[in-house]
Amino acid sequence: MTETAPALRLDGLTKTYSGKAAADHVSLTVPAGSLTGLVGPNGAGKTTSLAMTVGLLRPDSGTAVVHGVDVWSAPAEAKTMLGVLPDGLALPERLTGGELLTYWALLRGMDAAVVRSRATELMRILELDDAEERGLLVIEYSTGMRKKIGLATALLHAPKVLVLDEPFEAVDPVSARVLRAMLLRFVAAGGSVVISSHVMSLVENLCDRVAVIADGRVVASGPLSEVRGEATLEDAFVRLVGERGVGEEELLWLAT
Numbered sequence: 169m170t171e172t173a174p175a176l177r178l179d180g181l182t183k184t185y186s187g188k189a190a191a192d193h194v195s196l197t198v199p200a201g202s203l204t205g206l207v208g209p210n211g212a213g214k215t216t217s218l219a220m221t222v223g224l225l226r227p228d229s230g231t232a233v234v235h236g237v238d239v240w241s242a243p244a245e246a247k248t249m250l251g252v253l254p255d256g257l258a259l260p261e262r263l264t265g266g267e268l269l270t271y272w273a274l275l276r277g278m279d280a281a282v283v284r285s286r287a288t289e290l291m292r293i294l295e296l297d298d299a300e301e302r303g304l305l306v307i308e309y310s311t312g313m314r315k316k317i318g319l320a321t322a323l324l325h326a327p328k329v330l331v332l333d334e335p336f337e338a339v340d341p342v343s344a345r346v347l348r349a350m351l352l353r354f355v356a357a358g359g360s361v362v363i364s365s366h367v368m369s370l371v372e373n374l375c376d377r378v379a380v381i382a383d384g385r386v387v388a389s390g391p392l393s394e395v396r397g398e399a400t401l402e403d404a405f406v407r408l409v410g411e412r413g414v415g416e417e418e419l420l421w422l423a424t
């Protein structure tokens with residue numbers, strides 16, 4: 169690990185499905201201590217890029233390096249530094265949240281007492297403690313609760329870099345505030361975060377850097393103020409990715 173290295177350096181990450189590039193030479197630097205928002209239209213390549221970044225999807229070409237460690241040539245070392253919330257996280261469902269966290273952490277070789285105390289604290293802060301007391305299984309969780317337990321698994325081993333695919337999706341406003349505070353605390357303590365999101369106001373309020381991806385390519389990246397300029401992030405986003413309205417002659421049948 170190199171202390172002066174950026175938290176993440178993506179260089180030319182490319183993934184092609186049936187001749188079409190889902191990610192097309194995606195390059196991005198995430199400075200240590202920053203909170204970066206990754207935004208882009210549906211199907212732009214955000215999930216594909218993040219999955220290649222954290223070692224879940226093998227790139228056709230390109231590299232992903234976390235604090236100087238190549239994710240694909242030194243995966244074990246890289247993954248100790250990464251906390252990941254993947255898209256559509258498949259969780260073992262016949263466990264309570266607490267059991268899931270314990271199982272996850274013991275697989276990572278963590279000390280059982282440390283796991284117990286961190287899991288209890290995380291579940292209390294994320295308001296999953298009540299469900300745990302009732303013995304609720306993850307299969308019985310709501311969508312937002314599943315997102316929260318997924319986040320807890322990402323945080324449990326105290327990573328240096330969090331890569332979170334749509335962490336705020338389906339999370340209620342009170343929990344979203346808690347999550348924001350947790351991420352800001354994480355960054356203040358020297359961690360680095362990348363989140364993907366479709367909620368421009370959230371990215372604008374939370375992130376200090378932003379990357380816009382469209383059609384598999386990074387079309388803008390840098391400090392939030394530079395990417396959005398004088399406009400709002402939403403306006404800058406629409407300008408960068410193109411606008412699509414509903415024509416006067418379209419969907420007329422909806423009004424009949």
Ligand SMILES: Nc1ncnc2c1ncn2[C@@H]1O[C@H](COP(=O)(O)OP(=O)(O)OP(=O)(O)O)[C@@H](O)[C@H]1O
Pocket residue numbers: 185189190208209210211212213214215216217
């Ligand atoms: N396993 C796959 N097989 C074939 N095509 C895929 C596969 N995974 C992703 N794609 C395609 O790659 C493109 C990028 O998908 P991706 O999920 O990365 O987009 P996204 O930006 O995360 O979208 P969203 O905002 O809707 O979640 C899409 O056209 C998608 O259909």
